[in-house]
Amino acid sequence: MKYSSTDHLLQKIARNEKGATLVEELMTVAIIGFGIVILVAMITTGVIGVRQVDDKVLAESLARSQLEMIKDAAYEADPGASPYSSVTPISGYIVSVSIEYWNAGTGNFTPTQRNDGLQKVTVTVSTGGTNIVQTAAFKVDR
Amino acid sequence: MNMTGKPRDVFPHFNQERGTSIVEVLVAMSISLIVFGVIATSMVQFFLVTRWGNSQLQITNDIQVASLWLGRDALEASSFTAGTGNVYGILNWPDSSHQFRYSYDALDQALVREHIVDGLLQTTHTVARYILDQNDVSFSTSGSLLTVSITSTSGDEIKSVNIEFSMRAR
Numbered sequence: 001m002k003y004s005s006t007d008h009l010l011q012k013i014a015r016n017e018k019g020a021t022l023v024e025e026l027m028t029v030a031i032i033g034f035g036i037v038i039l040v041a042m043i044t045t046g047v048i049g050v051r052q053v054d055d056k057v058l059a060e061s062l063a064r065s066q067l068e069m070i071k072d073a074a075y076e077a078d079p080g081a082s083p084y085s086s087v088t089p090i091s092g093y094i095v096s097v098s099i100e101y102w103n104a105g106t107g108n109f110t111p112t113q114r115n116d117g118l119q120k121v122t123v124t125v126s127t128g129g130t131n132i133v134q135t136a137a138f139k140v141d142r
Numbered sequence: 143m144n145m146t147g148k149p150r151d152v153f154p155h156f157n158q159e160r161g162t163s164i165v166e167v168l169v170a171m172s173i174s175l176i177v178f179g180v181i182a183t184s185m186v187q188f189f190l191v192t193r194w195g196n197s198q199l200q201i202t203n204d205i206q207v208a209s210l211w212l213g214r215d216a217l218e219a220s221s222f223t224a225g226t227g228n229v230y231g232i233l234n235w236p237d238s239s240h241q242f243r244y245s246y247d248a249l250d251q252a253l254v255r256e257h258i259v260d261g262l263l264q265t266t267h268t269v270a271r272y273i274l275d276q277n278d279v280s281f282s283t284s285g286s287l288l289t290v291s292i293t294s295t296s297g298d299e300i301k302s303v304n305i306e307f308s309m310r311a312r
Contacts, residue, residue, distance in 0.1 A: 032177060032259045043191045050195040057202045058303065061209055065306035072287045072308035087306065 012135075059125035059132035062087060062095050066123045070097070075141040077115040093132075098122045117141040121132050193297060201294035201301045209305050211255055211269045212290055215238070215242040216307035222283050229300040230281045232258075232287075233309070244269075246276040253279050272296045286310075 020028075066087040073084050079099050089095045100109035102118035109120045119139040125132050162170075184305040219233035219242065230253075233242040241258040253270035256263055270292060273279055278293040284311045 001151070029173075029177065032181070036180055036184050039188060043188055046195050047191060050198045054198055054202050054301075057206050058301075061205065061303050061305050064209065064213065068306045068308040069287065072285070072306075077250075088304070090303070 020087060055127055055132050058090055059093060059127070062093055063123045063133045063135045066095055066097065067121065067135065069141060070121055071137065075117075075119075075139060077141070078113055079119070080113055093125055093127045096124045096126070098124070112114045115141075152179075163170035191290040194299065197299040200272055201299055204272050204294035204296075205292055205301060205303055206251060208270040208290075208292055209303075211267065212244075212288075212305065212307055215255070216309050218242075218289050218310065220310050222281065222288055222309065224281065228276060230279060236310075244279075246273065246279065246280065249274065251275075270294060 069087055070084045076082050076084060084097065086097070087095055098111075098121075100111055100120040101109075101114045101121070102116045102120070103110055103114060104116040117140065120136055121139055122134065122136040124134045193296055196304065207212050215233045218235060218240065220236040222233045223232045223234060225231040225243070225245070229243060229245040231244060235241070243256040243258060245254050245256070246252075247254045247268070250268065250271070251273055252268045255267045255269045257265045257267075265310075270279070272294045273292075274295045278295070280291045282289045282291075288307040288309055289304055290307065291302065291304045293300060
């Protein structure tokens with residue numbers, strides 16, 4: 001029987017075949033697994049980031065609306081008894097307003113109600129028990 | 143391929159090979175299926191989440207940008223004149239020398255702001271880019287309080303907000 005040059009080449013290749021060892025296979029699976037873990041981590045981070053931006057923008061619009069409503073309202077000497085009007089919150093968000101009163105004598109703001117013609121209004125927007133935005137403005141009696 | 147002999151003659155060492163059992167083949171196929179299943183699921187999730195994130199950022203950006211422009215203009219304006227047709231209305235300075243006209247661009251499905259000085263158009267800005275319908279934006283006033291409602295839509299994602307703006311008293 002006479003073999004051609006192609007047959008010799010195939011013989012050579014076949015004899016030198018060792019196949020993949022278990023360690024090589026495990027390494028391959030580990031690398032693929034590592035890649036998948038990175039991909040999943042990227043997706044998760046992206047989703048968290050988008051949700052944070054979403055929360056932030058909605059909270060900012062709520063805080064802004066609340067401050068604008070207080071700015072538009074007439075000055076209330078005692079907002080504890082006669083509160084400023086409140087913005088309608090978006091579902092899942094809580095808007096809270098706290099007032100501090102200026103003390104003309106000391107120049108400081110105090111939570112105790114007094115009427116020296118200036119109030120510091122702080123609006124806090126929270127969702128899921130976490131404060132997202134806190135912003136403050138001043139209300140002047142004029 | 144030039145094969146002049148029988149495979150057994152060409153590859154004599156094949157006679158000593160055991161080959162793989164059906165159990166080994168099934169296990170290999172199972173592992174391959176699991177690996178490819180996980181990869182395929184990851185890829186599909188990657189594209190779905192990317193598209194969702196993109197839509198979310200687009201509509202969030204719409205509301206943020208529109209809110210900034212409207213807040214800026216309302217701070218300068220003392221009155222709002224409701225418009226007709228595709229014009230929502232005009233925010234006016236006390237002496238009307240400066241006006242900010244808000245209208246709907248049906249072609250681009252966008253909310254457009256125009257700055258007019260002494261009756262002459264100065265600049266045009268697109269302040270929201272994902273407004274599918276003219277009714278998705280509305281302006282209303284109560285005294286000097288301007289309420290703007292914006293609904294932005296991108297893909298399957300929709301976001302609506304009402305934003306209040308206090309116009310200058312004088």
